[in-house]
Amino acid sequence: MDADLNGRPDPDVPDASILSDTVFLTDLRRQMLKFATLQLANPHAAEDAVQEALVGALKNANSFAGRAALKTWMFAILRNKIADTLRHKQRMVDTSSLLHEDDEDEDFSALFDRRGHWHADERPASWGNPHQSLHQNQFWRVFELCLDGLPGNQARVFMMKEFVELDASEVCTAVGITTTNLNVMLHRARLRLRECLENNWFLKGERT
């Protein structure tokens, strides 16, 4: 695979263009590794999972119409592999580190007043038709930055639920937390993620 990653660009062979795009492949690998490490909480297992997905996908790389299709395919393989690992493995995390990582009250008091109502400047605004943003490159950069900004435990369970698509009880088993813990973490993750997207994207106007 190193050979593929280090291959020279060859403009005469269009089919090989993806494989010789080292910037694209290196960046893709970085994204996959970050995601796998967060989900599996085990650097070695994450390396293995990413390696498998890369090797599998690169074998068929010439049949992909473009970078986006290749990326889709690689993430699909990786996601399946992670879902499988999480479902079948006993929990792999020290749960104590998950539960008192951040202070719940502090989180909420930044957003809500003592009576539990929004602070005036924190109240969610209308996003209009947000789905158009899904087609914009810049949106995904902001989205990734916002995911990165979540505390690790919140990002992990949010992605496990919404991206790996485990159901809530499977997430609880994989991470070793109660449903109540999970609900609190997801609530906070959604509040933070939406705030970040609103401040850095939706209120700034959609850019192309």
Next chain:
Amino acid sequence: MMNCQQATRLVSEAQERPLSLPETMALKLHLMVCSGCKNFSLQVPFLSQAMKAYGQGGEEESTAADPKK
């Protein structure tokens, strides 16, 4: 009447489990009078759709990121 912190909690939990009838009623009443929470209730399903579209080549091919209901 429930407050915004409780309302957003229920909106979030509705992604994981069906709400009970009393919860649904109380939440609906709150959303009728609270634009902030109403906006939040529209944003939460979008976050879910965006997360599912993430890594699906959404950066270059719009078809892959097609948001389904």
